[in-house]
Amino acid sequence: MFRPLELFIGLRYTRAKRRNQFISFISSVSIVCITISVMALITVMSVMNGFDYQLRSRILGAISDATVSGLPGESVQNWQHAMDVVRANQHVKGAAPYVEIQSFLQAQRSGGAMVRGIDTAQEPNVSDINKHIIAGSFDSLTPDSWNIVLGRDLAVQLGVNVGDRVTMVVPELRATPMGAVPRIRGFKVSGIFELGMEEFDSGLGVINISDAEKLKSIDGPTGIRLRLDDLYNAGPVARELANNLGQVYEVTTWMDSHANFFSAISMEKKVMFIILSLIILVAVINLISMLMMLVTDKQADIAILRTLGSTPRSIMGMFMVQGVLVGVVGIGFGVTLGSLLSWQLPGIVKWIEHVTGVVFLSPDVYYISEVPSKLDWHDVTWVALVTFAFSLLATLYPAWRASRTQPAQALRYE
Structure with missing residues (x-):
């Protein structure tokens, strides 16, 4: 050759x-x-x-690829219309409403936590919390049940387990005959999850969205969480949704909070x-x-x-x-x-x-x-x-x- x-x-x-x-x-x-x-x-x-x-x-198992929200501390205006608009986008694979509450939890010990009100039927479309339950039940978060699911480290910090009770203090004052007092409500621990991220396992609690709306005295969710077909495409999709929804809505992405x-x-x-x-x-x-x-x-x-x-x-x-x-x-x-x-x-x-x-x-x-x-x-x-x-x-x-x-x-x- x-x-x-x-x-x-x-x-x-x-x-x-x-x-x-x-x-x-x-x-x-x-x-x-x-x-x-x-x-x-x-x-x-x-x-x-x-x-x-x-x-x-x-991280993206607990947060969403993108979020549609209204004014801080207020419910999303005409949120059903906003849900229809975001679901019509070809890049949106899932959407779920939520209510977010900064709170202070008390039991044997106390600590601050972010409590998120969710719809258990729609939440699996945007997060994986339901797949990481290590005790109790995710489906126990029904309306008017006043149940709460805590992160594992948060439960350890509070000294509680499934079946125990915690008191939630919301630092939003309401007028009463005795003056302005914060909102206080007791919850039963019905589940514990472990995502493997300290940020969420030690600082996140989940309740039913109906209970969260009553606790905050609002008539709708404070935002809509989205899951996209490509998380790296979150920026262009967010700009497109912002143009379609109008100026009364704010669209943010995971890049805004965790890009660095x-x-x-x-x-x-x-x-x-x-x-x-x-x-x-x-x-x-x-x-x-x-x-x-x-x-x-x-x-x-x-x-x-x-x-x-x-x-x-x-x-x-x-x-x-x-x-x-x-x-x-x-x-x-x-x-x-x-x-x-x-x-x-x-x-x-x-x-x-x-x-x-x-x-x-x-x-x-x-x-x-x-x-x-x-x-x-x-x-x-x-x-x-x-x-x-x-x-x-x-x-x-x-x-x-x-x-x-x-x-x-x-x-x-x-």
């Missing part, structure tokens, strides 16, 4: 037994270094993706990619050393090829094949091992924790108690391309030096 001369000789050099075995050793070290670097970069990127996915799913948080994660991921790419660059330096020694070792061969008519460009191609092959082999092993490690990382970490008794992510300190990993083939492709580019650049100078070899000088002592 016909093969270009440069490719044939470059591959022949990789198979031939060299007089200088040290070059073979450096070549193997280069492959190992590139493999380890690629594997580390893929694993770190997968862990960053896992953290981003877990945090995003847990996810931007920080994205920036951290980019910084880690750059830092670990520099590690790959360091690993590629071994490739330059190997090729420089190979060029020195093959001076006589280069001179003979030049006398037989090989051009400097052809000589460059021969040694670039050698360097690129080392890079490709290292990339292949690195991608394979990195993908396998990323896939099995959560299980490996659990096994290490079981053997050593050391907990890497304590649930008392971190939002996520397990090391997550989410392999993204887009990231794998970028890692492979960047490493290949570094390997290709590393071959240029040694190959250029080889092409500058003068036959007469190289054969003088042969």
